[in-house]
Amino acid sequence: MSEVSDCPQFMGYVRPDGAVGVRNYVLVLPTVVCSAHTAIKIADRIPGAVGFYHEHGCGHIGPDYLRVKRTLIGMGTNPNVAAVLVVGLGCEQVTPEEVADGIAASGKPVDVVVIQRTPGVLKTIREGRKLLRHLMIEASRVERTPVDASRLILGTECGGSDAMSGVSANPSVGAAVDEIIRVGGRAILSETPEFIGAEHLLARRACCDGRRDDLLRIVDQVESTAHSAGEDIRGAQPSPGNMAGGLTTLEEKSLGCIRKGGTRPIQAVIDYSEAVTASGLTVMDTTGDDVRSVSGMVAGGAQIVAFTTGRGTPVGCPIAPVIKVASNSRVFRDMRDCIDINAGTVVDGKETPSQVGQRIFEYMLQVASGRKTKAERLGQRDFAIDRLLPSL
Secondary structure: OOOOOOOOEEEEEEOOOOOEEOOOEEEEEEOOHHHHHHHHHHHOOOOOEEEOOOOOOOOOOOHHHHHHHHHHHHHHHOOOEEEEEEEEOOOOOOOHHHHHHHHHOOOOOEEEEEOOOOOOHHHHHHHHHHHHHHHHHHHHOOOOEEEEHHHOEEEEEEOOOOOOOOOOHHHHHHHHHHHHHHOOOEEEEOOHHHHOOOHHHHHOOEOOHHHHHHHHHHHHHHHHHHHHOOOOHHHHOOOHHHHHOOOOOHHHHHHHHHHHHOOOOEEEEEOOOOOOOOOEEEEEOOOOOHHHHHHHHHHOOOOEEEEEEOOOOOOOOOOOOEEEEEOOHHHHHHOOOOOOEEOHHHHOOOOOHHHHHHHHHHHHHHHHOOOOOHHHHOOOOOOOOOOOOOOO
């Protein structure tokens, strides 16, 4: 990763593997839908502990088993997590032991509790809280320390887009992405279905022929999957909400979507929830579903997500702060309880995307140092995994 002499800093948590977190959670991680309620109960009302619901972990076929396991391990190894309590049922396909082992490889403390072995839910909650107390003590020993912004990985997302998203909010986030990469950090451009119609423009930014071919391949796969189900994705998008917001064609939506990826070369194209290792800009092959896309980027290592919206959305994440950026001043005024930054000032003629992008970058450093986003204040802990096949 390149060094920049004027690199700004934030106050982060340095982990045993050298990664840097912007939060210091102890994650109570359910390996299967059947243990999710118990995990949430274990973490309930314990400051700094977080559990969340998900519907995965059992009945997966082939690539879905690998994807779910990778995503759960990725949530545990995310730098925002100090320690992990894995909560299993005992008969699931994605076992508590393999998830715990995958997380332990990062060097952070991990413990396991299993409902069928304890046995019972109430006993598991009691035992889980005992283990959690020890993990909380371990986490409390880690303190914030000054680190360069080059240690950040920013995920980018757009949801509830309108006609102004591609004019104001998305290019403003793109300017912030360019700034993060300029100082040596990394960023993720996601939502493969929303490249369709603009993929040729993204392909021109690939660092080499191999990355260009990778990009065009994942876009082609999305269309092929839709065709196999008898659907023409070019006719299914934009969504009704997008059209109500003024978007008229898929190409118009895609041209706006890709602008949140800035202008830097694409250095890598990776699978959903795969770890981000390349410097600069990485394209992650995710769905256009906001929660599933955000979850994949965070499992891949993003400590913060910048999320643009023209219609408004409260989506958050259990372990990563999500910064909401409004594309117009009306939705920012109407939904200030869940939107952090107004990029509608671009439409109003008061700022340029570059100026708003600098505001986003500076706000991101504040969030990285501990300032809570609106989604965090609301307690939004949304999580889901993008699946490829049915459960059996």
